Amino acid sequence: MKFATRFAPSPTGPLHLGHAYSALLAHDTARTVGGRFLLRIEDIDTTRSRPEWEDRIYEDLTWLGIEWDDTPMRQSDRLSAYLAALHSLWDRGLLYPCHCTRRDIVAASSAPQEGSEPTHGPDGLIYQGTCRVAALRTGPMPENTTLRLDMQAALWQLPTDTSFGFDETGPVATDPPSRLGFTAQDMIATVGDIVLSRKDFIGSYHLSVVLDDAVQGISHVIRGKDLFEATKIHVILQHLLSLETPIYTHHKLIRDETGKRLAKRDDARAIAKYRAEGATPRDIRRMVGL
Numbered sequence: 001m002k003f004a005t006r007f008a009p010s011p012t013g014p015l016h017l018g019h020a021y022s023a024l025l026a027h028d029t030a031r032t033v034g035g036r037f038l039l040r041i042e043d044i045d046t047t048r049s050r051p052e053w054e055d056r057i058y059e060d061l062t063w064l065g066i067e068w069d070d071t072p073m074r075q076s077d078r079l080s081a082y083l084a085a086l087h088s089l090w091d092r093g094l095l096y097p098c099h100c101t102r103r104d105i106v107a108a109s110s111a112p113q114e115g116s117e118p119t120h121g122p123d124g125l126i127y128q129g130t131c132r133v134a135a136l137r138t139g140p141m142p143e144n145t146t147l148r149l150d151m152q153a154a155l156w157q158l159p160t161d162t163s164f165g166f167d168e169t170g171p172v173a174t175d176p177p178s179r180l181g182f183t184a185q186d187m188i189a190t191v192g193d194i195v196l197s198r199k200d201f202i203g204s205y206h207l208s209v210v211l212d213d214a215v216q217g218i219s220h221v222i223r224g225k226d227l228f229e230a231t232k233i234h235v236i237l238q239h240l241l242s243l244e245t246p247i248y249t250h251h252k253l254i255r256d257e258t259g260k261r262l263a264k265r266d267d268a269r270a271i272a273k274y275r276a277e278g279a280t281p282r283d284i285r286r287m288v289g290l
């Protein structure tokens with residue numbers, strides 16, 4: 001497969017130095033190997049995404065000297081693809097509606113349990129399965145409700161010789177990858193029944209990202225280490241939806257002077273702010289170690 005990578009920001013706030021690093025790394029790698037660099041606007045969460053942040057993303061990336069191939073993909077244009085994938089999983093009995101509130105989930109997971117299973121996975125608290133009853137899976141797929149993947153049923157449906165794992169290149173995407181494996185048991189115990197569609201919008205980050213990476217023909221996903229655990233979920237979804245698993249590079253995270261990872265609310269490190277103060281794109285590259 002020809003090398004293609006992407007930068008996939010959510011338009012929910014200003015791009016900061018961490019985004020600049022991720023975008024520049026993916027862009028430079030694609031250009032070095034003569035591959036493609038694509039842009040995807042992850043605006044599936046309509047409650048938090050704003051068009052003005054999307055405009056700012058284009059502005060900041062252009063200022064940084066980043067050019068992307070093709071028209072950017074927008075997740076808000078892809079809802080029918082997400083819905084089709086949800087229907088396919090629903091028809092196989094792998095989804096169930098969940099009516100638990102956050103408070104219910106916290107209460108269920110703080111109830112005394114045997115052993116010392118972890119309570120947190122890549123999606124926050126591991127769901128205790130209150131709504132995981134077969135009766136709720138019959139009939140047409142419900143709309144405007146939270147849908148969860150029954151992780152155990154999903155893993156059972158996959159061929160017994162499925163190899164769970166992905167190729168990870170380490171810090172440089174062009175380095176030879178090494179295979180990182182995990183077990184089905186890990187997924188049940190440490191991830192559990194993740195949400196694949198939300199009450200207020202169709203789909204979820206995990207579902208949309210695997211479908212979009214596949215349709216954009218992404219051969220290499222270059223993104224932060226914070227998403228390393230989520231990649232295991234993406235691999236399971238790729239198996240369930242018969243999609244290829246790309247090669248992954250989980251790069252270092254840009255931290256502030258106290259060692260904390262930058263977040264969207266770190267406006268102080270917004271690229272636009274540095275620009276307004278007279279920094280050049282070269283200064284930004286230096287600040288993130290490129």
Ligand code: GLU
Pocket residue numbers: 008009010042209222223227
């Ligand atoms: N939209 C995600 C973010 O802004 C990135 C997802 C990804 O790269 O897979 O953090």
